[in-house]
Amino acid sequence: MEKVENTFNKIVELEKVHHLFFDGMTLMFGGFGGVGTPPKLVDTLLDSSVKNLTLIGNDAGFPTIGIGKVVCAGKVDKLIASHIGSNPVAGKMMTDNKLEVEFSPQGTLAERIRAGGVGLGGILVDVGITSEIVTRNKQILTSGGKDYILEPALTADLSIVFAKKADPYGNLIFDKSARNTNPLVAMAGTKTIVEVEEFVPLGELDPEEIVVPGVYVDYMVQSEGVNWTWVWEETYGT
Amino acid sequence: MGMGGNIRNLIAKRAAKEIENGMVVNLGIGIPSLVPNHLPENIHVFFQAENGVLGMGSTPLPGEENENLCNAAGYPVSVRPGASYFDSALAFGMIRRGKLDITILGSLQVSEKGDLANWIVPGKRVPGMGGAMELSQKAKKVIVLMSHTDKFGNSKVVKSCSLPVTTPDCVNMIITDLAVFEIKKDGMLLTELMPGVNLEQVKEKTEATFTLSPAIL
Numbered sequence: 001m002e003k004v005e006n007t008f009n010k011i012v013e014l015e016k017v018h019h020l021f022f023d024g025m026t027l028m029f030g031g032f033g034g035v036g037t038p039p040k041l042v043d044t045l046l047d048s049s050v051k052n053l054t055l056i057g058n059d060a061g062f063p064t065i066g067i068g069k070v071v072c073a074g075k076v077d078k079l080i081a082s083h084i085g086s087n088p089v090a091g092k093m094m095t096d097n098k099l100e101v102e103f104s105p106q107g108t109l110a111e112r113i114r115a116g117g118v119g120l121g122g123i124l125v126d127v128g129i130t131s132e133i134v135t136r137n138k139q140i141l142t143s144g145g146k147d148y149i150l151e152p153a154l155t156a157d158l159s160i161v162f163a164k165k166a167d168p169y170g171n172l173i174f175d176k177s178a179r180n181t182n183p184l185v186a187m188a189g190t191k192t193i194v195e196v197e198e199f200v201p202l203g204e205l206d207p208e209e210i211v212v213p214g215v216y217v218d219y220m221v222q223s224e225g226v227n228w229t230w231v232w233e234e235t236y237g238t
Numbered sequence: 239m240g241m242g243g244n245i246r247n248l249i250a251k252r253a254a255k256e257i258e259n260g261m262v263v264n265l266g267i268g269i270p271s272l273v274p275n276h277l278p279e280n281i282h283v284f285f286q287a288e289n290g291v292l293g294m295g296s297t298p299l300p301g302e303e304n305e306n307l308c309n310a311a312g313y314p315v316s317v318r319p320g321a322s323y324f325d326s327a328l329a330f331g332m333i334r335r336g337k338l339d340i341t342i343l344g345s346l347q348v349s350e351k352g353d354l355a356n357w358i359v360p361g362k363r364v365p366g367m368g369g370a371m372e373l374s375q376k377a378k379k380v381i382v383l384m385s386h387t388d389k390f391g392n393s394k395v396v397k398s399c400s401l402p403v404t405t406p407d408c409v410n411m412i413i414t415d416l417a418v419f420e421i422k423k424d425g426m427l428l429t430e431l432m433p434g435v436n437l438e439q440v441k442e443k444t445e446a447t448f449t450l451s452p453a454i455l
Contacts, residue, residue: 032289032326033312035305058326059366062312085365086312094364106288106369107330114327127334128371130406133358164306174323178306180289181326211325230305232313 004199007168011220014044017193020158020219021050028113028156028189029057030182033086034066036174038162038195039227045070045160054078056113056154058106058181060087065228071099080154082106105134108151110184115153117187117216124148159189162223163212166196167203170217171210179211186212193219241385245415248432249383251276252413253342256381261339262286262332264373267311269383270342282318286338288369290329293321310369333372341377343370345384345409347399350446352409352421354382355401367404374405386414386443393445395419395426416440419448427451 004011021027021044031037046069053076060081061068068087070076078100084090093099104112105127115123124141126148128134139150161182164175172194174182186192194217250272257263257273259281265271274296277283285294287309294309295316303314332338345356354374357367374380387393395412412419417440418430426448428440437454 032310033308035289035308035312059368081366083366083368085368091363091365101366103366105367105371106326107334107372110326110330125334127375128367128405130403131367131371133402134367134371175306176304176323177287177289177291177308179323179325183325184327226305230312232303232308 004201005168007202008170010170010214010217011168011199011222014040014221017219017221018044018048020191020193021045021048022157023050024052025050025158026054026056026156028154028159028185029055029067030159030161030180030185031061031066032058032177032180034061034068034228034230036162036178036180036182037061037066038160038223039225040221040223041160041193041195042067042069043227045075046073051075052077054080056080056156057185058082058109060084060090062086062231063089065230074098078102080104080109082109103133104151109154110181112151112154113181113184113188116155117184120153122150122152125151155188155190157190159185159192161186161192161194163194163196165198165200165205166194166217166220167200167205167214169202170194170212170214170220171205172212172214172217173205173209174211183212187216191218192216193221195223196220197223197225241415247272247276249413249415252418252430252432253381253383256340256379256411257281257283259283262292262337264288264333264338264341264377266341266343266373268344270344271311273342282320284320286329286332287315288326288329288333288373290324290326291315291317291321292324292332293318330369330372333369333376336376336378338373338377340379340381341373342381342383343374345382345394346388347394347396347401348382348384348409348412349396349399350421350426350448351407353399353406354380354404354409355399357404358402360402370404374408379411380409381411381413382409383413386416393443396445397447416443420451425449428454430454
């Protein structure tokens with residue numbers, strides 16, 4: 001493999017990003033049911049003393065997969081997600097009032113994160129407009145004769161992202177369905193750390209194929225791949 | 239809901255008849271995931287997964303799975319020629335824009351007006367709505383596959399949903415282990431009986447008011 005020059009000093013050892021995690025922070029994570037969630041950054045969080053997090057992301061993972069591990073470790077006060085059904089521990093914590101959960105319809109959540117990442121204050125959407133749970137404490141606005149919910153944009157102190165390839169500037173491409181919320185989350189963090197499977201030299205990625213421009217990326221760490229067992233691996237062999 | 243594989247496959251097989259060549263279709267988990275097994279070989283359907291795949295193919299053989307190529311339930315899939323990958327915002331962009339021809343979902347209750355209640359059992363099960371609201375509110379056609387009754391024998395085809403409604407007035411068709419209903423502007427129509435089921439059984443186990451299509455009479 002060609003040597004990748006660290007031209008912009010964005011490629012760092014894990015220790016250099018420890019200071020970005022702190023108590024009470026808002027943390028946004030990429031991934032959908034654990035697919036596309038950065039394993040090493042999840043473990044960094046688990047190994048740290050950081051607590052009282054507000055987490056923002058698609059779902060609560062599974063108890064042993066993805067962000068689910070962080071939720072199960074009791075480090076999270078509040079979760080903004082669309083679904084926690086795959087993590088029964090999260091469900092129990094919510095029922096026991098140990099975890100506050102704010103549900104947003106999945107596409108609305110994705111678009112709220114995108115809005116945060118592109119400098120918008122919010123979006124107008126009619127999904128769930130008849131549901132009291134969705135519209136609670138939100139403004140209803142009329143545009144073009146139709147009613148919409150004003151859904152506020154979401155940003156975070158820090159975003160953690162998983163990418164297939166990156167160049168030294170932080171231009172990113174993703175792998176198949178592991179793209180999911182990662183490009184959106186990458187844009188919405190005040191700071192963004194990307195766990196990267198493969199670094200390539202500047203100029204090697206075709207500008208046409210880049211999904212997230214490196215302007216959104218602050219730090220990158222080398223991934224060692226997924227270190228959990230997938231649910232389907234457990235059930236397939238039996 | 240305690241239904242055998244045979245019945246689940248009969249329901250899936252009936253749902254497959256609604257799918258035509260070139261359609262864009264999203265499948266929920268459970269019985270809806272069995273639908274592709276019952277499609278004829280000669281049609282090319284674009285199955286969409288809301289985690290960012292359009293053009294999913296069959297389940298890969300053991301050993302051929304790719305951990306980064308999964309459906310929205312987190313299970314490995316394959317892709318067919320013409321497939322594309324995209325982020326979650328675009329996945330729901332195409333849903334909200336009305337590009338889905340059919341969504342096939344499971345449900346806890348459906349009312350005779352087509353109200354769907356499939357995401358919450360207050361005090362018991364609160365998993366979150368996931369993508370169910372977008373799918374049911376925006377797909378051109380919403381088909382529900384479910385057991386006709388719950389485990390206590392209560393009808394799930396009801397006059398009015400007692401559970402919180404995901405989306406009102408959205409369901410076009412219900413396929414259960416007993417019957418097929420179509421929901422029209424002027425009410426619910428019983429259009430088919432499942433094999434081995436008679437009209438009296440359906441009447442007895444359905445709380446909703448329905449009329450009979452000419453095919454049943």
